[in-house]
Amino acid sequence: MASVFIIGATGGIGRRLGPLLVQSGHKVIGLHRKPEQAADLSKDSITPVHGDIIEMNPKQLAKAAQDAEVIVFSAGAAGSGIDRTTAIDGDGPIKVIEAAKLLGIARLYLVSAFPEAFRQKETADSFEHYMFEKKRAEVAVAASDLDWVILRPGVLLNAEGEDTATMGPAIMDGSVARGTVARTLNALIEQPSVRRQIIELTDGPTPIKEAVAALRQS
Numbered sequence: 001m002a003s004v005f006i007i008g009a010t011g012g013i014g015r016r017l018g019p020l021l022v023q024s025g026h027k028v029i030g031l032h033r034k035p036e037q038a039a040d041l042s043k044d045s046i047t048p049v050h051g052d053i054i055e056m057n058p059k060q061l062a063k064a065a066q067d068a069e070v071i072v073f074s075a076g077a078a079g080s081g082i083d084r085t086t087a088i089d090g091d092g093p094i095k096v097i098e099a100a101k102l103l104g105i106a107r108l109y110l111v112s113a114f115p116e117a118f119r120q121k122e123t124a125d126s127f128e129h130y131m132f133e134k135k136r137a138e139v140a141v142a143a144s145d146l147d148w149v150i151l152r153p154g155v156l157l158n159a160e161g162e163d164t165a166t167m168g169p170a171i172m173d174g175s176v177a178r179g180t181v182a183r184t185l186n187a188l189i190e191q192p193s194v195r196r197q198i199i200e201l202t203d204g205p206t207p208i209k210e211a212v213a214a215l216r217q218s
Contacts, residue, residue: 002107003027004189005068007053007061007096008075009046010037012158013111016182017072018046024186029068031075054087058098070189071100074111082129090133094140106147107192109185112138114154114173114200138198147195149188153181154202166204167211174202187212 004021008014009030021028022045030046031053032038038048049064053075056064065071073093077085093110100108113134141148154176161177165184184201187208188194194215 001025001027002069002189003029003067004070004072005029005031005049005065006046006072006074007031007092008073008111009041009048010034011074011076011078012156012178013074013181013185014072015040016160016179017074017185019044020182020186021189022046024190026189027067029065031064053092053095054084056095058095058102061095061099062102065099065103065105068103068105070107070109071096071105072109072111072185072189074185076111077130079126079130082126085126085130085133089130090136093137097140097144097146100146107189107195108141108144108146108148109188110137110141110148110150111181111185112150112152114152114202142196142198147192149195150198151181151185151188152198152200154200156181157203161203163208164203164205165201165208165211166206167199167201167215169198169200171200171202174204176202180208183208184212191216 004026006014010032018028028046030041033052041048077088154174157175157177159177161180165180
């Protein structure tokens with residue numbers, strides 16, 4: 001079993017992923033920004049590490065992740081402003097790449113965004129900036145020599161979802177429950193042979209483990 005460092009451990013995806021990884025037998029370390037969040041992580045048998053991805057440099061991130069073998073980046077600015085979007089969604093994964101290199105960690109899972117999300121609607125400049133920063137992070141991750149996986153969920157729903165999904169290198173856009181994203185990440189971490197792939201994800205009919213196994217064989 002692996003030791004997994006989650007950046008965004010208290011977010012909508014991360015707080016669902018952590019307990020799943022623990023149940024699968026992994027050791028989990030969770031980065032949290034607010035001191036009061038440590039107790040909730042500890043209750044889920046997750047080792048809390050206090051820090052703010054905006055303020056941390058690669059060396060500080062490496063110190064926080066020093067016992068890890070896998071890094072998951074599921075943090076996001078969540079509409080809290082353009083500057084925070086740049087710092088979290090764009091700069092954050094780039095700093096993580098450097099931290100992983102300092103530690104010799106090979107495996108990085110980046111939660112990104114479905115490129116077609118909300119394209120049928122008029123979008124604000126702040127949303128377009130968010131998509132630009134997600135793409136900037138993807139480009140940096142894909143250019144690295146890490147064993148990365150970029151996961152692009154569709155429009156996120158605050159729900160647990162099912163143990164089924166649709167995933168692949170290119171699928172039609174749609175929505176996906178945050179719980180489904182967490183279960184997909186858990187399944188991907190269980191299959192390290194799935195690497196250096198961009199995977200789009202929506203709710204769908206295929207059992208998650210079966211869909212991930214198909215990616216492994218492709």
